[in-house]
Amino acid sequence: MKPAPFAYHRARDVDGALRLLADLGDDAKVVAGGQSLVAMMNYRLARPRHLVDIARLRELDRMERDSTGALRIGALTTHHTVERDPRGVLGRDFAVLSRAMEWVGHLPIRTRGTVGGSLAHADATAEWCLLAVVLRAQFVVRGLRGERTIPASDFFHGYYTSDLAPDELLVEVVFPRPAPHAALTEFAERRGDFALVAAAVDLDLDVVDGTVRGGRVGLGGVAAAVVRVPEAEEVLAAGGSFADCAAAAAAAVDPPEDTAYRKSLVRTLVQRACEEAITA
Numbered sequence: 001m002k003p004a005p006f007a008y009h010r011a012r013d014v015d016g017a018l019r020l021l022a023d024l025g026d027d028a029k030v031v032a033g034g035q036s037l038v039a040m041m042n043y044r045l046a047r048p049r050h051l052v053d054i055a056r057l058r059e060l061d062r063m064e065r066d067s068t069g070a071l072r073i074g075a076l077t078t079h080h081t082v083e084r085d086p087r088g089v090l091g092r093d094f095a096v097l098s099r100a101m102e103w104v105g106h107l108p109i110r111t112r113g114t115v116g117g118s119l120a121h122a123d124a125t126a127e128w129c130l131l132a133v134v135l136r137a138q139f140v141v142r143g144l145r146g147e148r149t150i151p152a153s154d155f156f157h158g159y160y161t162s163d164l165a166p167d168e169l170l171v172e173v174v175f176p177r178p179a180p181h182a183a184l185t186e187f188a189e190r191r192g193d194f195a196l197v198a199a200a201v202d203l204d205l206d207v208v209d210g211t212v213r214g215g216r217v218g219l220g221g222v223a224a225a226v227v228r229v230p231e232a233e234e235v236l237a238a239g240g241s242f243a244d245c246a247a248a249a250a251a252a253v254d255p256p257e258d259t260a261y262r263k264s265l266v267r268t269l270v271q272r273a274c275e276e277a278i279t280a
């Protein structure tokens with residue numbers, strides 16, 4: 001399949017991209033790594049009349065720790081850059097991000113696909129979306145009207161929809177809190193495929209005796225968007241076992257497809273994620 005005809009515009013900087021988006025209106029789409037959008041265009045599931053290419057905006061390709069210790073990742077950072085962490089920015093605090101990248105497609109996809117593209121695409125099984133909700137990330141979004149910061153808990157609205165307006169750019173995602181005891185695991189039919197179900201856990205451990213004091217549990221592939229599971233988090237906060245936490249997660253969700261199968265995957269994967277997180 002070939003895409004429907006479109007006009008191509010290459011942005012020179014963020015302000016230029018925002019002006020193009022404002023001028024071209026709802027007929028325009030941003031393209032970053034193109035690993036999701038171009039496939040959708042080829043299948044004619046998306047028919048933008050204008051593409052605004054932001055791939056050369058080097059200002060959005062960065063990964064750094066700020067003075068508060070927060071991790072700030074520019075929207076154009078590729079999955080593979082996070083996986084390699086060439087400057088050792090992630091450290092133990094955010095090593096979960098690097099480890100999780102092995103689940104994202106295949107190497108050629110990870111070398112082109114971007115963190116911002118994945119988050120903006122808002123797939124309900126995407127690893128970045130799941131990591132963002134579980135690690136309580138903040139999204140920095142810019143438009144001609146100014147900049148706003150959106151907590152991950154408010155960003156994902158449903159199937160491939162987010163809080164982003166068509167004339168806004170996601171410029172950065174911020175992970176404000178270290179997550180040394182976090183893990184993501186999943187099940188896919190073949191290596192490199194999108195997950196059927198993915199689970200991520202970020203545990204809070206007692207600094208003195210190393211026992212679990214609580215944590216966040218999230219799932220992909222069980223609803224229209226990635227979700228946190230408060231019922232499972234309550235079990236962790238009450239000192240329950242990982243098996244009880246996993247059972248609570250499975251009981252709490254109601255996947256619209258393959259319901260019983262996905263619930264059993266949830267049970268297995270949440271327990272596995274907890275066990276990986278505590279030994280991380």
Ligand code: FAD
Nearest residue numbers: 030032033034035036037105113114116117118120126170
């Ligand atoms: P693009 O395809 O360029 O854009 C995607 C969407 O985001 C478009 O709507 C675009 O307008 C918008 N967008 C992009 N950047 C911005 C921005 N900065 N601000 C606002 N809007 C923006 N992903 C996974 O998570 N897990 C997988 O297992 C996985 N497997 C894959 C397997 C295959 C075979 C393929 C082809 C892709 C797979 N992907 C997977 C998708 C991949 O991770 C993509 O890189 C990602 O979803 C989109 O990133 P991109 O930079 O390519 O975005």
